[in-house]
Amino acid sequence: MLSRKLLTATYPLARPSNLRLQQCAFHALRPSIVLFKAKNKKGGVVELLDENDPEFLDIEDVKAAEASLARELSMENTPDSGHNTNVFNSFYDVLVSETRNPKELHAMPKETRLNNLLQHVKQPDEADKLPKLVEQWRNKRLPITPFTSSKLIQSVCEVGRGDIAYKLLGDRYRYGLFPSSGDFEKTIETLCKANELDKALVTLAMAPLYKSSLTGNMYATLVDGFSENVDDENAIEKAAQIAEEFIKTTEKIEKKENAKDALTKLADLLVKCGDENRAQAVQSFVATI
DSSP states (O other), X not given: OEEXXXXXXXXXXXXXXXXXXXXXXXXXXXXXXXXXXXXOXXXXXXXXXXXXXXXXXXHHHHHHHHHHHHHHHHHHTOOOSSOOHHHHHHHHHHHHHHHSOTTOTTOOOOTTHHHHHHTTOOSHHHHTTHHHHHHHHHHTTOXXXXXXXXXXXXXXXXXXXXXXHHHHHHOHHHHOOOOOHHHHHHHHHHHHHTTOHHHHHHHHHHGGGGTOOEEHHHHHHHHHHHHTOTTOTTHHHHHHHHHHHHHHTGGGEESGGGGHHHHHHHHHHHHXXXXXXXXXXXXXXXXXX
């Protein structure tokens, strides 16, 4: 037989107003989504009620909890018939509020809700808000899995915000991501499309810090990006330097064959620029891939 009651202090209460605080003593010190049970002297089970349990909440709290749950379910079940900024803002505002104070351990959002939010990132200005939330999320000691890390990078890159991905990857202590090689490829590609080539080059250097493998795609994107940069008179020189670095570290690079086309085009450009020696070195390497 289950006894559905709260654990209370056994010592006399100083004031009736302290009753609720003492009833909450255990509740306030454990994650809100976990329901603990303890055996009593009679061999039964006493439950420490979840913070959203109707027996624990006041009437006003019950109504507020029901309304909040209804809103959340409504947002999650809304069909995607075009982007609705209000959906993103609703998810975002709730998560920012719940993660603002890292010491409030009774307010712990579900770990999946960050993934739910990322599904609604459809505008560049929405990506701007994510670093603040991710920092608060980490300060709250909430986990970010490799899947969530990849989803985060993918979400911001899909709206053309390679600079946000660059920011998130650039501070491991603050944001604590677990990116894959594919995430670095996506970030470099997005930055090159936005002509943020220096940031793309720095992103390449970040990959080993996360123990992510360097790939032929990363170098191919950079070589193409610099080669096609008509605004920089030294663009071909920079592309050639990247190619030389690629050739020197080829043993550490995965899927190096993916850089073959980019290197071939670079060799042709070097010939046109009269740099026969470099062109020949690149062509010789391409022949070995």
